[in-house]
Amino acid sequence: MKKRKVDSDNAIVVKDVSKKFKLVYDKPFTLKERLVFWNKTRVGYHDVLKNINLTIKKGETVALIGVNGSGKSTLLKLMTKIIYPNKGCIMINGKLTSLLELGAGFHPDFTGRENIYFNASIFGLTKEQIDERLQKIIDFSELGEFVEAPVRTYSSGMYMRLAFSVAINVDADILLIDEILAVGDQHFQDKCYEMLQELKKSKKTIVIVSHSLGQVKKLCDRAVWIYDGVIREDGETSKVVEDYMKVCG
Template identity: 60%
Template sequence: MKEKVLKFGKQQSIKEDWILKDINLAIEKGEATALVGRNGSGKSTLLKIMTRILFPDTGTLKINGRVSSLLELGAGFHPDFTGLENIYMNASILGLSKKEIDTKLNDIIAFSELEEYIYQPVRIYSSGMYMRLAFSVAISVDPDILLIDEVLAVGDNAFQKKCIEKIKELKGQGKTIVIVTHDNSMVEKICDRAVWINNGEIHADGLPRDIIMQYMAFLSKEEDKRLLKNNTVNSSDSNIIDSSEELAIQSTKTGDISLVSRTGNKKAEIVDVWFSDFKGDRKQNFNTGDSIIININYRINEKTNSTVFGVGFFTSDKIYCYGTNTHIDRFKVAGDLPVEGTVLFKIDKLMLLPGVYKLDVAVHHENGEPYDYVTSAYSFQVSSDITDVGVVRLEHTWEIGD
């Protein structure tokens, strides 16, 4: 009404925007399903409809069983209540009686590993501590259906693994699980099925590996288009990664590298890193077996007599795949390096299997003195239609012996 009064007599243009449209989805009992897609595609909205936080304008939703959900950090928590008080409040919202909560209380606290802080107000909790408490309460409800929206991403690596094992245990008990995530490794480890939501519609639905490969190919095409456009407008754009974003790699200005995890005395420093093929075209997605160049822009701030450049490859769940440097490879870097320049790390055949890989880049003295070490700031994707499993593909043949 206020808007109508204030804008009376003025021409108004109202645009109707459907967040979800023509969604027709059936998830069977005991099925673990991942919803994948770019930010803003409607995944979280669909999950909120499943929890009955939102209701569809048209169509119907049918749910059989008790639902427990982890949608937003702190949802259902009061910041001034202690962790203990919030356990009782949140669990009662999810449908447990006080007697049931009393029975499960010690298990909830033990799983969350928050014994030292359980009598402290949750406003002092970190986001990871919030997630620990919320997840512990959610699984204590003994749900028939568990809905998770990306919140596990804020936990530390050890607790994430613990949560994944618990989710697998619930899956083994025949629980229905729906996960919204940008972590492809989690999709393949946990889920029986993946549904790709794009612009509010179901774009594809099938086996996790098949859908992930389609989705990654789509993202890589979009990213290559963006890189081509950026290279035309401003060739100095970098490819520094914000790991909380979707797999479409976000490019930022070179100066933003100071925001990522890095150590060293800065006698020499990494200015920028990007990936290209052997023709020099910037890319973020490669196929297994492709050639790849890692271009490392550096700057020398203080003259040194021995400079070593190194790289380390990691999977998205922090498994160390491979690492080397110019000293190990006996490649002599001249002591009188130009003040600014580029070092190229060339791989003739990239034999990594499909996935998203993080890159550590370092420059240091031969004796180990760290000049600059940038951790997991850069990322690239590998796609393939092969169905080998693991991290790397070993060249091989099969024979029938005599």
């Protein structure tokens, strides 16, 4: 990937990005399989994203909408550098945190508190920075005394609350969120959206994949509708959501 100068107003620039996934039927995992089925594995390619161009400015709150399998999550993964594009390049300007799946990297035997340290360090925080935020994280998660219990004893709601609290307190410039808020109860969901509103006010860049269109309308100023790997519509949220509803509703 070539390094190019990023316009300082832009947080994320996606340029001519295409991504295809190899579809291997009966993938040979072992050497034996590789030798025995030499050149016999059927390989197909699935184009997930086709020539995507997208520029997200600093401070923008953007929703990615679209039906399942349209490539929204793949686009987020490309932005986080978990996977790399086959073509084109992605430029990121600022510290980026992603919440693709909750509690990635939680160690089930460690307590909530220990996992806060571990999880926050995955996001690149130092010990001092975590110390500073620890109380805020615990308060936000509403876990109370359970923060001293091993994470494997948590309910899925508690698990999600802890994970979200860590990620939202990392203080990243860019926050990528995949459909995950649906796990919490109404009270916690509201709280999360309130927090996102606050982050939005403090000029953070937020990219969110969501199917709850009502909340998307409230939170985001811009929506990008991805359909079958291409951007079908990009513009003001209410308009894009309306068009999307017409087709998919």
